[in-house]
Amino acid sequence: MEARSRCRLPCSYYMTCKCCMKRMDGKGKSFIRRTLGSTGFVQAVGTKAGPNGTTLVSTGLSDLDKIIGGGIPLGGIIMIMEDIEAPHHLLLLRYFLAQGVVHGQPLLFASPLTSPKSFLGTLPGLTKGKDSKGNVDLQKSGQSADGLRIAWQYQRYLNEQKALETRRQRQQEIASQSWASGRLHASSLSPNLSSSVTSGSLEYTGTFDLRKSMDQAMLNAVNTVCFSLQGETDMAPLHGQCAAFVTTHSRSVQEVPNVGRIAMQSIYAPQSMHLFSEWKMLSFLAWLKGIIRTANVVGLVTFPASLLKPSVLVRLQHLADILLSVEAVSDDHKEMEAMLTDYQDISGLLHVHKLASINTQVPSFPEASTYSIKVSRRKEVVLEHLHLAPVDVYGKGSGNAGAAQVLCSTPANAPSSLDF
């Protein structure tokens, strides 16, 4: 009872805050569904419980988490089909790795770059003191806006609400702080890290600033394995690295579960993979999927879709638990510009093809199949629904078919591209 009354956090913190953790431990049993005890939920830094006994791990982008249903299920592989002309997949990859670094999760990064280690230097840094700054902004804007919107006799309610909110926030801070320190000591990370970690940084999803770079101390504290695919003539070294990485994270070995992240950039890229047969690669990925599923590991694999044979591409798509694709937009695409109100701000499009259905047979469908990728104020990546401009009925409207095809989701077996 006591635990429940203390837990006033909004539901997005459910299962990650201290109070809920306590309840999970079994002190307030009456409030838990019985089935929860038998699920495979893994308590670790930066995880939360998902549907059907899965454990979710953040991608590092809160918008992307929302789109794919909370996060990547532990033991799942998220695949991103690259646009070979644009580096949008690297953006998602950076967030994925940065989130791992912030949570102190070991990383395995394989890439066709000559020095994958240097890529880790380009990870975005955490937004520091964001809470205080954000609050100031909020208060400022709040005051001006409130004056316009709210009648004076309701002002006192507003104050009350504010007081409640600040109290809540303080409580949350305290909770996360004590929880963070507890968890960090348990997982025996360097004290350096625990001191550098700010109160809000152990949230499920961090807030990153693209202009900053990742704190070097933080990066050093995390156990990273980098692997260059360039010049490799055999799968065996990568195979071995992955096997070693996964076995240290297998569910039976770890007493204190810690999530590992495997990221593979541009697998199948011609500069690294021209020597391997497609069957070898496929069986490697199938093997990887198999061992990841039973360990505390999530995987992110990107591959250039347009360079693959269609049959191999479809096989890969079937292997993925979550399948996304990114696409750049050109600056002067007249049709698209006419159809979208905020075309100037959009830097790319994200398509959602498949969502995870682990431990269930009911497929989950995304709200929309296409989202726009924006970089707001050059520091934050935002994924948004497309804002379609009102249709110009009387306009010529003849050449819009191409743009409409991109923006509207057609069923996979529709007889024509306009039939949806």
Added chain:
Amino acid sequence: MLEEAIGWDDRQAGGQFILVKDCVATSAGFLLNYFLKKVLTSAEKSSTLAPRNIQQGPPKVVFLALSAPFSHYNRICKKQGCNLTAFRESGDLVFAELFSEESTWDQKKPQNPGVSVSVSTSVSAGHEVAHTCDKLVVGVYRRLRDMAKKSSACGVEGCKGTFIMIDDLSLLEVAAGGSRAHVLDFLHYCQVLSFNSKRCSLISLIHGDIYSSTLFSSFLRELEHAADVVISVEPLSTGYATDIHGQLKVVNRTISSSTSRKMSEVPQLSSFGGRIPLNTCTTYPQDTDSDQLRFLS
């Protein structure tokens, strides 16, 4: 509804081959679960829930899982009121978890001492490669055959044929190193394998869209030819719907009147099962999230 279309009744003989095709947009994994549950719970009255004797009958289902671990299937079936773990313990279900087995995806080169092989002709070298690629398939088949021998030694009367389920064939192809001939051979062997003098039936999933381009379609066409019933799962042709996830198309090539297939007669193609929208219960609130699927006509 679905059973009608398949022609599934009690007096069926073994040796049936049901092929389930799906694509990226709609997964047909639910059909395997449906069949698994159906077969396992079908003859429950006769074989009772009492602890089995030492004398074990043949398994009802042999499941070769290449795309998901046991816990995945177990969880789904549990929600539908079918405890796979119990069936596994009682021997009704033999679950081969090839998914996370290292050896399944092992593609190492044959360990031959390179210098001493001076006599090796190209034929024998090819043989060797084929052998290593096919290691998995042969291994699985051996396990099945041993099982069959054991079970026929202590015969139990009145049991139906064993079902071999494969999830899924395209991964089996990957595991076999891309040699289609081996996969086809394996399927044929499975079909002629008999437990207790009853031929095995085969239910297999395959991702049809892999073979959609004409270059690779021969494998799928051969499979479809070998199959008695082809069920294809597609996204709804009329477009997206929130509650209906797709449609099934059933092509039944067996002759419904006779139990055995006669090759001389023309397969009956008229029994198109029509389009069965498959529906999930999304009307329930999230809490009572049930994994049931309903077949509507």
